[in-house]
Amino acid sequence: MSRASRVKIAGRSVGEWVLAAEALLLLAAFRVALALVPARRILQIVAGGADPMGEAPSEQDRAIVVRVRWAVEAAVRHSAVRFVCFPQTLAGYVMLRRRGVRGTMVYGVARSTTGKLIAHTWLMLGERCVLGGAASEEFTAVERWG
Secondary structure (H helix, E strand, O other): OOHHHHOEEOOEEHHHHHHHHHHHHHHHHHHHHHHHOOHHHHHHHHHOOOOOOOOOOOHHHHHHHHHHHHHHHHHHHHOOOOOOHHHHHHHHHHHHHHOOOOOEEEEEEEEOOOOOEEEEEEEEEOOEEEEOHHHHOOOEEEEEEO
16 A cells, blocks of 8 residues: 555545645636637547447446546646636546546536526436536537547
8 A cells, every 4th residue: 555545634635635736737728718718629629539338337437437536526626717518528538548537528408497598518438427417407418529
């Protein structure tokens, strides 16, 4: 067992906090990128021409997903900056890909109670929602990137 996995801060290992720091850096980078670059271009760079995945995750994939989800959610929760769904989805997707897990980013739309069209992105692994799942049920998926 490594020293980083034995040292605990607020009940989490140093390795988990390093993962949360990675998530925070990606969230910030994607927030800036989305303000400066068209979303389509960012998606081309991040997802390339990869086909959306429909495979069921392995047991090892599930363990990685749990850690990445916690890291992204912890970074969002403890940040002074508000991160909406799109940077969260992009950060989670990149973090999973770096660890050899292929997820699918989903873009969906719905009508608000006032009739306005609203959008949401979420991250899937197989049939399981990894990030953004609570709101995703209200949206109709219109595009997927894998």
